[in-house]
Amino acid sequence: MRHADNSDLxxxxxxxxxxxxxxxxxxxxxxxxxxGGVAVVIMGTLNAYRLGRLGRDAILLIGMLLLSVGTLVAxxxxxxxxxxxxxxxxxNRGLGFVLCGALYLLHQRAFKAMNFLGLDKPSxxxxxxxxxxxxxxxxxxxxxxxxxx
Amino acid sequence: MNDLPDDLASAxxxxxxxxxxxxxHMAERRLAEVLPNxxxxxxxxxxxxxxxxxxxHDARAVEILEEVxxxxxxxxxxxxxxxxVKLDQDEYRQAEEILLGLLADYPESPSLYATYAxxxxxxxxxxxxxxxxxxxxxxxxxxxxxMNVHVLCGFVNSSNDEQRERLQRLLQEHPDQMQTTIRLxxxxxxxxxxEEAYQLSRELVLADPANESxxxxxSELRRANHWSMRPLWPLQRFGWAGSIGIWFAAVxxxxxxxxxxxxxxxxxxxxxxxxxxxxxxxxxxLLKRLLR
Amino acid sequence: MTSKTDIENALLQxxxxxxxxxxxxxxxxxxNDVAAAIAQYELVLKGDASRASAVVGLARCAEHSGDSPLxxxxxxxxRTMDGxxxxxxxxxxxxKAQTSTPQLSVVDGGNNVMELSAAREPTVTFADIAGMDxxxxxxxxxxxxPFRNPGLFQRFRKKAGGGVLLYxxxxxxxxxxxxxxxxxxxxxxxxxxxxxxxNMWIGESEKxxxxxxxxxxxxxxxxxxxxxxxxxxxxxxxASSSAARTVVNEFLAQLDGFNDDNEGVxxxxxxxxxxxxxxxxxxPGRFSRQVFVPPPDREARAEMLxxxxxxxxxxxxxxxxxAAKTELYSGADIDGLIDLAKDEALADILDSGEQRDxxxxxxxxxxxxxxxxxxxxxxxxxNLVKFSGADSSYKDVEKYLKTVKRY
Numbered sequence: 001m002r003h004a005d006n007s008d009l010x011x012x013x014x015x016x017x018x019x020x021x022x023x024x025x026x027x028x029x030x031x032x033x034x035x036g037g038v039a040v041v042i043m044g045t046l047n048a049y050r051l052g053r054l055g056r057d058a059i060l061l062i063g064m065l066l067l068s069v070g071t072l073v074a075x076x077x078x079x080x081x082x083x084x085x086x087x088x089x090x091x092n093r094g095l096g097f098v099l100c101g102a103l104y105l106l107h108q109r110a111f112k113a114m115n116f117l118g119l120d121k122p123s124x125x126x127x128x129x130x131x132x133x134x135x136x137x138x139x140x141x142x143x144x145x146x147x148x149x
Numbered sequence: 150m151n152d153l154p155d156d157l158a159s160a161x162x163x164x165x166x167x168x169x170x171x172x173x174h175m176a177e178r179r180l181a182e183v184l185p186n187x188x189x190x191x192x193x194x195x196x197x198x199x200x201x202x203x204x205x206h207d208a209r210a211v212e213i214l215e216e217v218x219x220x221x222x223x224x225x226x227x228x229x230x231x232x233x234v235k236l237d238q239d240e241y242r243q244a245e246e247i248l249l250g251l252l253a254d255y256p257e258s259p260s261l262y263a264t265y266a267x268x269x270x271x272x273x274x275x276x277x278x279x280x281x282x283x284x285x286x287x288x289x290x291x292x293x294x295x296m297n298v299h300v301l302c303g304f305v306n307s308s309n310d311e312q313r314e315r316l317q318r319l320l321q322e323h324p325d326q327m328q329t330t331i332r333l334x335x336x337x338x339x340x341x342x343x344e345e346a347y348q349l350s351r352e353l354v355l356a357d358p359a360n361e362s363x364x365x366x367x368s369e370l371r372r373a374n375h376w377s378m379r380p381l382w383p384l385q386r387f388g389w390a391g392s393i394g395i396w397f398a399a400v401x402x403x404x405x406x407x408x409x410x411x412x413x414x415x416x417x418x419x420x421x422x423x424x425x426x427x428x429x430x431x432x433x434x435l436l437k438r439l440l441r
Numbered sequence: 442m443t444s445k446t447d448i449e450n451a452l453l454q455x456x457x458x459x460x461x462x463x464x465x466x467x468x469x470x471x472x473n474d475v476a477a478a479i480a481q482y483e484l485v486l487k488g489d490a491s492r493a494s495a496v497v498g499l500a501r502c503a504e505h506s507g508d509s510p511l512x513x514x515x516x517x518x519x520r521t522m523d524g525x526x527x528x529x530x531x532x533x534x535x536x537k538a539q540t541s542t543p544q545l546s547v548v549d550g551g552n553n554v555m556e557l558s559a560a561r562e563p564t565v566t567f568a569d570i571a572g573m574d575x576x577x578x579x580x581x582x583x584x585x586x587p588f589r590n591p592g593l594f595q596r597f598r599k600k601a602g603g604g605v606l607l608y609x610x611x612x613x614x615x616x617x618x619x620x621x622x623x624x625x626x627x628x629x630x631x632x633x634x635x636x637x638x639x640n641m642w643i644g645e646s647e648k649x650x651x652x653x654x655x656x657x658x659x660x661x662x663x664x665x666x667x668x669x670x671x672x673x674x675x676x677x678x679x680a681s682s683s684a685a686r687t688v689v690n691e692f693l694a695q696l697d698g699f700n701d702d703n704e705g706v707x708x709x710x711x712x713x714x715x716x717x718x719x720x721x722x723x724x725p726g727r728f729s730r731q732v733f734v735p736p737p738d739r740e741a742r743a744e745m746l747x748x749x750x751x752x753x754x755x756x757x758x759x760x761x762x763x764a765a766k767t768e769l770y771s772g773a774d775i776d777g778l779i780d781l782a783k784d785e786a787l788a789d790i791l792d793s794g795e796q797r798d799x800x801x802x803x804x805x806x807x808x809x810x811x812x813x814x815x816x817x818x819x820x821x822x823x824n825l826v827k828f829s830g831a832d833s834s835y836k837d838v839e840k841y842l843k844t845v846k847r848y
Contacts, residue, residue: 009277009280009281009284010249010252010253011249012242012245012246012249013245013269013272013274013277014241014242014245014268014272015242020272020273025388025389026389029389029392029393051273090400090404094397094400097393097396097397100389100393101390109273109275109305109306110273112304112305113270113271113273113275113305116301116304116305116335117270117271117301118362119271163636166684166685167635167672169675169680169685170671170672170675170680170685170717171675171679171717172635172669172671172672175635175669175672313453316453317449317450317453320449320453321449321477322477324477324480324481324484325480325483325484325677325678326678327678327679333456345456345457348457349456351828351829351830352487352829354825354828354829355716355825355830356676356678357679357716358716358821358822358824358825358829359817359821359824364824364828367828367829368828371828
């Protein structure tokens with residue numbers, strides 16, 4: 001018995017051998033803890049790129065970046081005169097965790113596939129450290145800009 | 150008629166049976182005896198490729214299979230094995246190419262659809278993997294390999310109810326197959342039911358104690374079920390969400406000002422929290438070493 | 442009434458609930474899905490081999506598929522178990538079988554009956570096996586005396602039927618032990634290897650198996666020895682081909698049938714991989730008695746060294762000292778060690794041109810070059826004991842592992 005046409009399933013989907021495994025949830029959490037929202041957005045962008053869905057996720061990622069920077073600015077403005085740096089760091093970290101959750105939901109099939117199939121995860125050290133450094137630089141930039149302002 | 154073909158048929162039969170029973174060393178010994186007499190036998194060379202593949206000599210297996218396919222390009226078993234070796238070598242594009250070639254020649258084979266679905270799952274093409282697993286089951290609803298990949302797709306793509314439904318069918322149709330038990334263990338781990346997962350993983354080790362990945366799984370679960378891991382239950386059950394929850398609770402507690410009047414209590418709580426964090430960090434890997 | 446789906450859902454929540462699984466199996470049997478019911482009952486027995494109700498369930502399955510002899514056999518087995526509750530239909534069958542007269546059956550030898558290879562080597566007894574006193578004691582109690590003296594064991598209500606499975610690392614003398622058991626009970630030793638069964642006539646493995654049992658009956662007293670049982674009775678849940686499963690089914694049927702008429706025939710089997718043997722093989726009446734054959738103990742190794750160096754020109758050799766350093770060595774490893782030591786001595790003689798005997802130094806030097814071949818097996822057995830919570834059948838291995846220094 002022949003089955004319904006499935007010719008679209010029988011066309012090649014792979015251009016290269018890469019599995020494009022994503023950076024783990026642990027890497028995202030580390031970025032959130034030490035780097036806050038901006039670092040998480042960077043890690044999320046890298047994962048979207050590895051999954052070949054950067055175009056699809058671009059608007060959301062830009063929104064997350066604006067939210068991170070915007071929250072930082074708002075916190076600095078709101079806590080002016082008080083313990084600004086500490087509060088901003090806490091809120092930034094909290095936001096980072098929230099964004100982690102959002103990115104987990106966005107890419108959860110990839111995370112689950114890696115778990116169930118036991119695929120090797122890429123080493124997260126370099127990208128996580130880079131994301132944290134960029135995030136710190138952005139934070140310092142925002143502080144400097146607001147003080148100058 | 151001379152008796153050589155009988156010898157060949159009998160050797161092929163015996164080696165095939167040995168391979169089916171995973172007696173690879175015995176099969177290797179028999180192959181070493183009979184291959185010099187029948188160097189042109191495609192089936193014996195194919196068996197030799199299996200033996201090399203199982204011994205993790207993937208490059209040698211590929212070499213033999215390519216030679217076999219140079220002599221007989223349409224040899225189904227050799228092509229299928231080559232695709233599987235390529236999959237093992239993470240050469241997904243080549244595995245896909247071979248599988249598509251096979252599917253063009255054998256469009257009704259559920260095994261081919263199932264294997265292709267696995268390639269797609271490994272390369273994060275989730276919708277296609279799901280559709281291919283569905284195609285495999287359409288052709289043979291009870292095919293064990295197809296059901297297995299379907300369950301895997303369910304773990305990744307579907308809701309909890311659908312996952313359970315797929316797993317349930319696998320349990321009904323192939324309750325005593327090891328792959329079924331492995332899927333059930335994965336399901337239980339996903340549900341945070343480590344104790345039951347550990348019981349089942351012990352069954353797996355009992356059935357195949359030489360399989361290091363199963364031993365590792367059982368060892369991990371044994372650690373997770375150890376009494377000294379009880380305090381870490383929130384972290385084990387909820388993973389990273391548990392860690393974040395504890396961090397969040399601590400921040401709220403210490404920043405809310407409720408402990409401002411009781412500095413001693415605050416100090417004690419900070420100390421307990423720090424000990425807990427260090428314990429959760431240091432103890433699990435240490436315990437793993439101790440238990441192994 | 443609980444529906445099948447309800448039970449399936451409940452089983453998913455509680456996969457270890459044996460009562461529930463039995464109800465499920467019974468439901469499947471009522472729906473005529475005998476194969477699925479058998480699989481469920483087998484699962485129950487895998488968790489608890491002493492559940493009489495599951496054995497009754499299997500008997501019902503056999504009766505359902507029209508295999509009354511097998512049904513009777515299983516029911517008979519269930520009746521001896523604790524917690525047995527009679528089943529009306531099977532009880533009637535049982536009573537009928539008890540009152541009917543034994544039937545004669547005609548055995549058709551056929552044209553392709555496989556001739557078993559009789560052991561042509563001189564008789565071996567325990568005296569020929571160096572050391573291993575603990576093992577010999579176990580074998581005497583569990584195999585030899587029940588075979589020689591069934592009345593005594595019956596008086597103590599000690600079951601003596603069924604085969605005995607010898608298991609342990611490769612090259613540690615399981616076959617020699619089986620041969621020695623035959624020598625001890627003064628029976629003919631008949632060895633069956635996997636090739637004998639699988640290779641005689643393509644597609645007739647099952648028939649070969651039946652012939653083998655038939656021949657053993659004709660040659661009592663006889664020890665029928667199945668070498669590499671793991672390959673012959675490979676776990677059906679792991680085998681992918683139906684042929685392998687068919688051979689196991691036939692083997693089980695033969696063993697079950699054999700129990701009715703096994704006087705004078707002792708069935709032994711050996712395996713390096715007991716975990717690969719189909720679990721059904723280890724049920725009562727089949728190979729329920731399992732004996733661990735460990736690597737040679739220190740005394741045995743020392744004795745082996747003395748025996749193997751007997752004809753070799755040697756200087757003063759302290760066999761006990763070498764034995765102390767060869768923990769986990771199999772007999773084959775000891776051979777390898779001696780060969781390497783000989784190579785050392787010969788190379789030295791050729792280099793120096795001076796004649797000399799094999800010395801302690803040659804053996805010590807060879808020690809560095811030999812890794813015991815049993816190590817992989819020991820590691821696997823360790824996994825089994827440590828992580829599988831293996832049942833009591835592996836208690837001997839557990840005990841042995843505690844005595845092995847390097848693990």
